[in-house]
Amino acid sequence: MTRVGYIGLGTMGRPMAENLLADGYDPTVFDLRDEAVEALESQGANGAADVGEVAENAAIIFLSLPSPPVVEDVVAELKPALTPGSVVVDLSTSMPSVTEGIADELAEGGVDVLGAPVTGGRPGATDGTLTVMVGGEESALDQCRPVMESFANDIIHIGESPGDGDAVKLLRNYIAFVQYIAASEAVLLGQKSGLDPEPLLDVLDSADALGEPTSIFLPKKIEGEYDLGFGLGLMEKDLKLLTQYGEDNDAPLMLGNAVRQIVGYGTSDLGKDADNGKLHQYLKEMIHREDA
Structure with a gap:
């Protein structure tokens, strides 16, 4: 079976690595937190002392x-230990230019790079139902696809450039974040004007353009459940990457910058570790500030 390595065992990484184990892979894993590595070791993974050890024991990292x-x-730490023919798959949300630079650097040593950010959140990582947006050579994807199927339902090849997947992830997040704030404000305004939020959500759910924010996120907020498994700091970071991507391509995103400001204010008040579900409460306080 393919030798696999996994670096980064956080909110998304740990359940994805656990799905590799459940599928019969024997991953070598590393994280800066010893307890995260130990948790995977207790399930059968091989813990590594550093990232170099991961590279020495894996063909796909x-x-x-x-x-x-x-x-x-x-x-940079991995590079000296990588061997020709191996593949580095970056599942993080990153900048296309960063992924392309890494790919150029590692190509000198015969190592392929795939920029492969995911969507589906912690529930998708746990259930193995993520969508992966892959940029890079199709031959490298063919090598990795059977392994990715351990944690993903949909693996979409975006293009041959390693940064293509990152670009699509940033654009997808842009739409999702705008929808999130617009839908949250709409429901809060409806509540403030005296509308029952439940039938309002039923109407919003009937509009295909809205979908996820109203059918999944907002009902949880109305019921007081704010843990959506994605920190405000990460949301702000993704928006920073998005607006930088726009500037890099001479396409300033006016609405994107406005959303970034809103999330930035919320992060300043609530803290970067606060779940992004708390942003609804922050917007609620803004809308009802004159009622206090």
Whole structure:
């Protein structure tokens, strides 16, 4: 069976690595937190002392990391231990230019890079039903696809450039975040004006353009459940990457910058570790501020 490595055992990485174990793979895993590695070792994974040890024991190395600079640092540590023919698959939400730069650097040593961010959140990572948006050579994807199927239902090849998957993930997040804030404000305004939120949500759910924010997220907020498994700090980071991507391509996103400001204010008040579900409460306080 393919030798697999996994670096980054956080909210998304741990359940994805657990799905590899459940599918019969024997991953070598690493995280800066010893307890995260030990939790996977207790389930049968091989714990590594550093990222180099992961590279020495794997032909496919998955990265699930919090930001592009962290990805660059980890790849710099990985590089001396990588062998020709291996594949580095970055599952993180990153910048296309960062992924393409890493791919150019590692190509010198015969190593392929796939930029393969995911969507589906913690529930999808746990259930193995994620969608993966892959940029990179199709031959490298063919090598990795059977392994990815352990944690993903849909694996979509976006294009031959390693940064193509990152670009699509940023654009997908843009639409999702705009919908999230617009739908949240709409429901809060409806409640403030005296509308029952339940039939309002039924109407909003009937509009195909809305979908996820009204059918999944907002009912939980109305019921007081705010843990959606995605920190405000990560949301703000993704929006920063998005607006930078727009600027890099001479396409300033006016609405994107407005959404980034709103999330930034919420993060300043609530803290970067607050679940992004708390943003609804922050918007509620803004809308009802004159009622206090």
